[in-house]
Amino acid sequence: xxxxxxxxxxxxxxxxxxxxxGGQRQRVVILIALILRxxxxxxxxxxxxxxxxxxxxxxxxxxxxxxxxDVAYLFISHDLQVVEYMSDRIGVLKNGKxxxxxxxxxxxxxxxxxxxxxxLASMPELDDNKQKLVNNxxxxxxxxxxxxxxxxxxxxxxxxxxxxxx
Numbered sequence: 714x715x716x717x718x719x720x721x722x723x724x725x726x727x728x729x730x731x732x733x734x735g736g737q738r739q740r741v742v743i744l745i746a747l748i749l750r751x752x753x754x755x756x757x758x759x760x761x762x763x764x765x766x767x768x769x770x771x772x773x774x775x776x777x778x779x780x781x782x783d784v785a786y787l788f789i790s791h792d793l794q795v796v797e798y799m800s801d802r803i804g805v806l807k808n809g810k811x812x813x814x815x816x817x818x819x820x821x822x823x824x825x826x827x828x829x830x831x832x833l834a835s836m837p838e839l840d841d842n843k844q845k846l847v848n849n850x851x852x853x854x855x856x857x858x859x860x861x862x863x864x865x866x867x868x869x870x871x872x873x874x875x876x877x878x879x
Contacts, residue, residue, distance in 0.1 A: 718781070719744045719774065736767035743774065747782055757789040772798060793836045797821055805829045815869035825852040825871045 716722060719740040730738060739759065746754050759775070760768040772795065779786060790796050796803060797817055804814040805828065813826040824830050827849055855863055856873030863873050 715744050715748055718778070720770075734767075735763050736771060739763065739767075739771050740774070743771075743778065747778060747784065750782060751784060753785045753787060755787045755789070758791070759788075760795060761790070761792065768795070775799065793832060805832065810872060811870075812872040812874075813870065815865075819866075819869050823869075825849075825855070825865065825869075827852065 716725065721737070721740055721744075725733070725737065725741075730741075733741065743759075756775070760771050763771060775786065776799070778784065786799065788796060788799050800817045802815065803817050803820040804811050805820065805824075805826065806812070807828045813820065813824060813829045815824075820829060821833065824833060830849070852871065855865070855871070860873050863871050865871055
């Protein structure tokens with residue numbers, strides 16, 4: 714039954730890994746991860762080695778399985794378009810530190826941290842209405858007087874790390 718859920722049938726049970734395509738191997742890994750019905754699955758670059766059409770299939774499968782099995786994903790990726798599609802919330806890491814964390818909408822459209830903004834600016838733009846770079850005056854105003862984590866709103870936190878330039 715789990716094979717059918719990930720879009721495979723029993724004929725795949727007789728195959729060796731080298732006989733499977735990249736997308737088929739990824740489906741097997743997803744099946745293995747979900748077979749014990751975990752509450753959380755960590756996905757580290759789950760579609761980075763796949764071609765675009767297979768990426769879309771795997772991402773849609775992951776979304777379907779997330780609803781079906783009520784599972785949370787910790788999604789690790791450098792591909793911000795994939796992260797935007799898959800996530801309700803985003804945490805941005807820089808050198809192992811969380812520099813900004815908020816809902817996907819806030820991160821994509823109203824980020825404050827310069828590192829988050831530079832990541833977003835490097836993203837190929839599919840929507841011309843989105844602003845590439847945001848004026849950093851709000852970040853500077855908030856963070857020029859303090860360091861550490863600042864709560865912008867109940868759903869938005871940013872790491873203040875401006876250095877005095879005197």
